[in-house]
Amino acid sequence: MNDASAYGVTVQQPTLPAGTLYWQAVRIHHLLPTENGSNHHIDIDLLDGRATG
Numbered sequence: 001m002n003d004a005s006a007y008g009v010t011v012q013q014p015t016l017p018a019g020t021l022y023w024q025a026v027r028i029h030h031l032l033p034t035e036n037g038s039n040h041h042i043d044i045d046l047l048d049g050r051a052t053g
Contacts, residue, residue, distance in 0.1 A: 004030035023048065 002011055007030065014022055027045040 001026075002028045004028050006030075 002009060009028055011025055016022060024047045025044055026047055
């Protein structure tokens with residue numbers, strides 16, 4: 001999910017050697033003024049490649 005694309009936010013696949021650990025954005029959400037009290041916030045969900053279970 002990326003509802004911030006109107007602001008130029010993009011998600012790209014990395015070009016890395018096999019076995020390289022990296023973080024992965026799974027959701028990018030631009031908070032609405034009613035959600036962030038008219039402040040600037042970013043809400044990102046990330047996956048850690050080292051996590052188990």
